[in-house]
Amino acid sequence: EPEVTQTPSHQVTQMGQEVILRCVPISNHLYFYWYRQILGQKVEFLVSFYNNEISEKSEIFDDQFSVERPDGSNFTLKIRSTKLEDSAMYFCASTTSLAGADTQYFGPGTRLTVL
Amino acid sequence: AQSVTQLDSHVSVSEGTPVLLRCNYSSSYSPSLFWYVQHPNKGLQLLLKYTSAATLVKGINGFEAEFKKSETSFHLTKPSAHMSDAAEYFCVVRGDGGYNKLIFGAGTRLAVHP
Numbered sequence: 001e002p003e004v005t006q007t008p009s010h011q012v013t014q015m016g017q018e019v020i021l022r023c024v025p026i027s028n029h030l031y032f033y034w035y036r037q038i039l040g041q042k043v044e045f046l047v048s049f050y051n052n053e054i055s056e057k058s059e060i061f062d063d064q065f066s067v068e069r070p071d072g073s074n075f076t077l078k079i080r081s082t083k084l085e086d087s088a089m090y091f092c093a094s095t096t097s098l099a100g101a102d103t104q105y106f107g108p109g110t111r112l113t114v115l
Numbered sequence: 116a117q118s119v120t121q122l123d124s125h126v127s128v129s130e131g132t133p134v135l136l137r138c139n140y141s142s143s144y145s146p147s148l149f150w151y152v153q154h155p156n157k158g159l160q161l162l163l164k165y166t167s168a169a170t171l172v173k174g175i176n177g178f179e180a181e182f183k184k185s186e187t188s189f190h191l192t193k194p195s196a197h198m199s200d201a202a203e204y205f206c207v208v209r210g211d212g213g214y215n216k217l218i219f220g221a222g223t224r225l226a227v228h229p
Contacts, residue, residue: 004158033216043159043205043219056214091159095215104217106151108158 002026004107006092012113013082021077021110023092032075033093033104034067036060043091049075082114117142117208121220129228134193136223138206141187147209148189149217150180154202162204165189176200201227 005024013019025032034046047057049067066078075094079086089111093104122137140146148165163174170182176199180191189206206220 031214035217035219042221043217045210045216045218048214048216050214056212056216058216093159093217102215103149103161103164104215105161106159108156 002105004092004094004105006090006107006110008110009108010111010113012115015084015114016081019079019082019112021079021090021092021112023075023077023107024073025075025092025094026105027073029094029096029105031055031095031097032067032069033095034077035091035093035106036088037091037109038085038088046077046090079112082112084114087112087114117146117210117218119206119208119218119220121204121206121223123223124221125224125226127226127228128196130198131195134191134196134200134225136191136204136206136225138189138191138220139187140189140206140208142208143211148180148182149207149209150174150178150189150191151205151207151219152202153205153222159205162191196225196227198227198229201225 007022032049037043047061048055064080069075089109091109092107095102095104118141120139150162151159152162162178163172165182172180178193203222203224205222207217210216210218
């Protein structure tokens with residue numbers, strides 16, 4: 001069964017450094033998402049992406065964050081200058097359509113630790 | 116705005132006994148509701164989803180959920196717990212705005228004892 005993959009599984013970085021989290025969505029999916037889960041807190045929506053554009057973003061997704069789909073298969077989340085509070089599990093998800101209850105398929109996540 | 120409240124942060128059951136994980140939702144229109152499960156060090160896996168076709172929804176691994184509009188609830192049940200059911204369970208509602216962002220509850224950690 002097709003699945004969403006994410007790399008790396010763990011990333012440790014120093015505060016102020018740039019990180020890029022990578023995702024490979026399911027191949028025929030058109031809509032892509034990033035979510036994050038800070039330890040002990042809810043899973044939170046960050047951004048949705050369609051047709052090479054951000055379609056919706058949350059208040060969390062400020063100018064430090066960016067997303068792109070550089071080559072038609074990868075979907076990346078970049079954090080330009082990491083802060084301690086960016087430490088979280090980051091999940092990528094994808095779906096085929098925006099039909100009401102269409103399933104979003106999630107990757108296994110990348111655990112980001114900012115020191 | 117849409118939201119979900121999971122009424123129990125932890126639930127502990129014995130193997131072979133029923134499981135009930137409670138969820139209440141808030142939505143201004145007919146919601147799309149989901150239950151996802153997260154096993155340790157794994158991603159989020161869809162258990163089941165409510166599509167408005169039937170109020171009793173069957174999912175994987177013997178789980179079911181019943182949509183009750185009058186009670187704004189979408190509780191998850193399983194008749195007989197298995198050790199492998201120990202995990203974190205998330206009740207989720209689809210947000211508005213057209214691009215289907217998901218809004219998660221805080222999660223319920225299910226422990227299953229022998």
